[in-house]
Amino acid sequence: MSSNFDKYFENGGSLKQGVLEEHVWLRFLTCTDNVYVNAERLESMGSLSGRETLMYVIRTLDILDEVAGRDKLGSRVKEIVETTLKWSEVAKGGLSKERKTWIEKGYPLDIHNIASAEIYKDVTGDAGTIYTLIKTHGIVGQCIRGEISVSANAPLIDIKDDEKKAILMSLNECIIRAASENIWNNIKKSVESLIDRIIAGDLSEFTAQYRLQKLCPREIEFFENDVKFFEKNIFPKFELWYFESALSDFNMGQIRTILSNTLDAINRSGKEVRHLNFKPLSDSLYYDYEGKKHVNIYKKRIIEKYILDSSVQNVDIDVKIENGSAFVDFKFSSVCEKLIDFCVEAERSGLLTFEKSIIVLYDMFGFRRDAFDRLNNEDKYLKTMNDVTSSTKDSIIDYVVGESVVDVGSGGGILLDKLEKSYPDKKVIGTDISANVIETLNQKKNRDGHKWEVQVHNFVDDTMDPKVGSIIFSSILHEIYSYTETDGGRFEIDSVKKALRNAYDSLNKGGRIIIRDGVKTKGSYPLSIRFKTEAGLDFFKNYMNDFKGLKDIPEEKKVSSIDEKTLTVTGDVNFIREFLYTYTWGAESYAHEVQEQFGYFTLSEYKEFFNELGAKIIFAEELLEPGYPDNLGKLVELLDEKGNPAEYPDSNCIIIAEKQIT
Structure with missing residues (x-):
C-alpha cells in the first residue's frame, strides 16, 4: 500500500483509531453512502468498490510526496497543496444527512470543486488561498480539454503568493497524474503555459476552433458551421462537464443535435444554467462485456434513431436543471429498457439459443446483420478471422496497381493498415455501407495517426468518382450476396454482379479488381x-x-x-x-x-462473368x-x-x- 494509505489505515484496511476525529476530510470520504465515480476512468463497471474517490485522493497525496522531493518544494507550499488535495473531493462524500444539509445551503454537489470549497470554509472558517485553490481545482485541466473558458481561472490571479507557480504546477500535476500518467505526460507543457499566462494576468480565450479540437480529440470531421455553432451557442454561455466521456462515441452531427435539444429544454424551463453536465449520460451509456467496459451499443443505436427523428417513441432526451446545472441523459420507456436488458444478457451469454433470438430484434434497432456489426464480440471475431486468413489477405496486396486503392467493406480497418504500410505513396481509401463503421474507422485514424481515408459507399448502388487504380473485395462479396434485398429477396447473384460491374466501371484503364472470398463447389455430390x-x-x-x-x-x-x-x-x-x-x-x-x-460463384462462373465484362483474368485460383x-x-x-x-x-x-x- 502507499505511504499515505498507511497513515490512516491498518494493514487489514480498517481505519486507525482516532483518525476520523482528527481529519474531517477523511471522515467525509470514508463515511459515505454516496458512490461518485467517473465512468470514463473505469476499466470495468463491475469493478466499483465504493472507495474510488478516497483512493484517488490518496494517489494525489502520494504523488505530492514524490513531487515535493523531486522539486524541493518548501514545507509551506507542500502544506498548502496537501490541504487543497485533501479537501477538493469532499463534496463527493458525506452521509445522506450531511449531503442534505449541504444541498439546503445551496452547495452544488455535482460541481464538486465549488461545493468542496464551501464545505471546507464551513469546517475551517478559512476563505483564503486554500479555499480559492479548492474552488478552482481541476479548472486548468478543463480549460486545456476545451470544456471551460480561460476566464474561469480569474480567482487564481488574486492569490498573493511568491510561490504561486510552484503551488499551481504541483497541484495540477497531482490531480492530473492521479487520473492518468499518460494524460499528464501529454499535456504538462500546456498546463505550464496556461499557468504562466494566469500568473501574468492574461486570461485571453482560446479560439473556438482550438476548443472544439480539444473537446473532440477522436472526432475527425467538423466544419466551419460546427465551429460557429459552438462559438455562438455553447462556449460563451456554458461550462461543460464530462463532455468527452459521454459524447466521444457520437459523430459531430449527432453531438450538435444532442446539444441543440438540450438548449431547447433549457429555454423551455426559463431557468438560468451555467453548467452542462453529461455525467448521467456517461454513467448510463456503459456496461460490462467479458469483464471490460463497453459502450452499450443498443442504447446508442436507439439514441441515434432519436437524433435522426425526435418523434421516435420509447426514447427522449432527459434534461434536469438544478442549481444552475443542466444534467443531460436519455430516458427510455420501460418496454425499451427491457429490450435493452434482454439484448445485453443475450450477448453476454454466448449461448446458441440466445444468439438466435437476438437476430429477431435486429430490425427494430436498425442493425446490419453481418460480420462487421458484431457488437462487443467484434474484436474477438475479427482476431479469429484474421488469424485464420492472414496468409491470403497478405498475398492479395501484391496485386495492387495504380495510384489509389479501395478496400471495400473495411470493417475493423485491418486491411487498410496493411495497404498503408505496403504502399505509403498510394492513396488508400476504405468504404463501408454503414455510417457507424465509418465513424469508428475515423476515430481509429485520428487516434493512431493513419493517412488512409474512409467514406460511406455501396458498389451495389453506384460507381466511385474519381476513378481508382485497384478495388479490393476481401471477404465482402459474400456479404453483399447474403444481405442485399432484391426483387427476388436475399441470396440473388444479381447483387454481386451489380457490385462488380460498378467497381469495374470505377477503375482507370489497367486497373484491377482483386477478390478474396468464398467459392462454391462445382457440381453436386x-x-x-x-x-x-x-x-x-x-x-x-x-x-x-x-x-x-x-x-x-x-x-x-x-x-x-x-x-x-x-x-x-x-x-x-x-x-x-x-x-x-x-x-x-x-x-x-x-x-x-x-x-x-459463403460460396455463391464457382471459379469457372467467376471467369465467365469477367470475360463478359471484357476484363483480363490475371490470376484465378481456389484453395482451402x-x-x-x-x-x-x-x-x-x-x-x-x-x-x-x-x-x-x-x-x-x-x-x-x-x-x-x-
Whole structure:
C-alpha cells in the first residue's frame, strides 16, 4: 500500500483509531453512502468498490510526496497543496444527512470543486488561498480539454503568493497524474503555459476552433458551421462537464443535435444554467462485456434513431436543471429498457439459443446483420478471422496497381493498415455501407495517426468518382450476396454482379479488381459429417432450420439423411461446405454466420462473368484455408459416399481481373 494509505489505515484496511476525529476530510470520504465515480476512468463497471474517490485522493497525496522531493518544494507550499488535495473531493462524500444539509445551503454537489470549497470554509472558517485553490481545482485541466473558458481561472490571479507557480504546477500535476500518467505526460507543457499566462494576468480565450479540437480529440470531421455553432451557442454561455466521456462515441452531427435539444429544454424551463453536465449520460451509456467496459451499443443505436427523428417513441432526451446545472441523459420507456436488458444478457451469454433470438430484434434497432456489426464480440471475431486468413489477405496486396486503392467493406480497418504500410505513396481509401463503421474507422485514424481515408459507399448502388487504380473485395462479396434485398429477396447473384460491374466501371484503364472470398463447389455430390459430440449434431439441426441460402438446391437434397446413433449426417456438398465453414466459428458467431452464404460463384462462373465484362483474368485460383480443417478436425470426421475419409472442399478463391487498356 502507499505511504499515505498507511497513515490512516491498518494493514487489514480498517481505519486507525482516532483518525476520523482528527481529519474531517477523511471522515467525509470514508463515511459515505454516496458512490461518485467517473465512468470514463473505469476499466470495468463491475469493478466499483465504493472507495474510488478516497483512493484517488490518496494517489494525489502520494504523488505530492514524490513531487515535493523531486522539486524541493518548501514545507509551506507542500502544506498548502496537501490541504487543497485533501479537501477538493469532499463534496463527493458525506452521509445522506450531511449531503442534505449541504444541498439546503445551496452547495452544488455535482460541481464538486465549488461545493468542496464551501464545505471546507464551513469546517475551517478559512476563505483564503486554500479555499480559492479548492474552488478552482481541476479548472486548468478543463480549460486545456476545451470544456471551460480561460476566464474561469480569474480567482487564481488574486492569490498573493511568491510561490504561486510552484503551488499551481504541483497541484495540477497531482490531480492530473492521479487520473492518468499518460494524460499528464501529454499535456504538462500546456498546463505550464496556461499557468504562466494566469500568473501574468492574461486570461485571453482560446479560439473556438482550438476548443472544439480539444473537446473532440477522436472526432475527425467538423466544419466551419460546427465551429460557429459552438462559438455562438455553447462556449460563451456554458461550462461543460464530462463532455468527452459521454459524447466521444457520437459523430459531430449527432453531438450538435444532442446539444441543440438540450438548449431547447433549457429555454423551455426559463431557468438560468451555467453548467452542462453529461455525467448521467456517461454513467448510463456503459456496461460490462467479458469483464471490460463497453459502450452499450443498443442504447446508442436507439439514441441515434432519436437524433435522426425526435418523434421516435420509447426514447427522449432527459434534461434536469438544478442549481444552475443542466444534467443531460436519455430516458427510455420501460418496454425499451427491457429490450435493452434482454439484448445485453443475450450477448453476454454466448449461448446458441440466445444468439438466435437476438437476430429477431435486429430490425427494430436498425442493425446490419453481418460480420462487421458484431457488437462487443467484434474484436474477438475479427482476431479469429484474421488469424485464420492472414496468409491470403497478405498475398492479395501484391496485386495492387495504380495510384489509389479501395478496400471495400473495411470493417475493423485491418486491411487498410496493411495497404498503408505496403504502399505509403498510394492513396488508400476504405468504404463501408454503414455510417457507424465509418465513424469508428475515423476515430481509429485520428487516434493512431493513419493517412488512409474512409467514406460511406455501396458498389451495389453506384460507381466511385474519381476513378481508382485497384478495388479490393476481401471477404465482402459474400456479404453483399447474403444481405442485399432484391426483387427476388436475399441470396440473388444479381447483387454481386451489380457490385462488380460498378467497381469495374470505377477503375482507370489497367486497373484491377482483386477478390478474396468464398467459392462454391462445382457440381453436386454427397458428403457426410460424423460429429464427435451430440452438441455438434444439435448445432447442425439448428443450422438446417435457420440457413436460408443455396436457393438453387431443393430442400430434400440439401440434407438427405441424419443418423442419430452414429451422429452422422449426409447432404449435398455445397450445403455441407456452407455448414462446415459456419461451424468452425462456434456458437458465439452463429447468429451472424448463419445469415450468410459463403460460396455463391464457382471459379469457372467467376471467369465467365469477367470475360463478359471484357476484363483480363490475371490470376484465378481456389484453395482451402488451412485454418478450417485444423479447427474442424477436433469436431468432426468428413466422409465420402462410401464412408471413407474425404477431403475438405475448397473454401476460398482469389481472382484478379484487369481492365483492358484498349
